[in-house]
Amino acid sequence: MFYVYILKSKVKEWRYVGFTRDLRKRVKEHNSGQSRATKNYKPFDLVSYVAVSDKETALKLERYFKSGSGIAWMNKHLMSEED
Structure with missing residues (x-):
């Protein structure tokens, strides 16, 4: 399983999108x-994540979430009002 995740900085107005096989370990590393x-930009809150079955799909989804239309979709569907 692979995870595409969104982190939000607790101290600055900044978000990060990444992918990993081990979500807990990767968030701790960040x-x-x-x-x-x-x-x-640390520390971070894990805002959301999506689990996918293969690396290729995870890379494509990460790339999409970093694009203009992906950011808009992510803001509409995955982010809460305060994020």
Whole structure:
């Protein structure tokens, strides 16, 4: 199983989309500063995630969530009012 996930910084107005096989481990890595892309925005809340069966689908979904139309879809369907 692969997970495409959305993190929201607790201290700055910033979100991150990524994918992983081990969701709990990856969120811990982000929150401990082990990810170069997110270390300046920690700590994070896990806002949402989608589980898919294969890596190719996870990569496509991650890429979509980072596109303009994907961000709009994500905001409408996966984010709460306060996010």
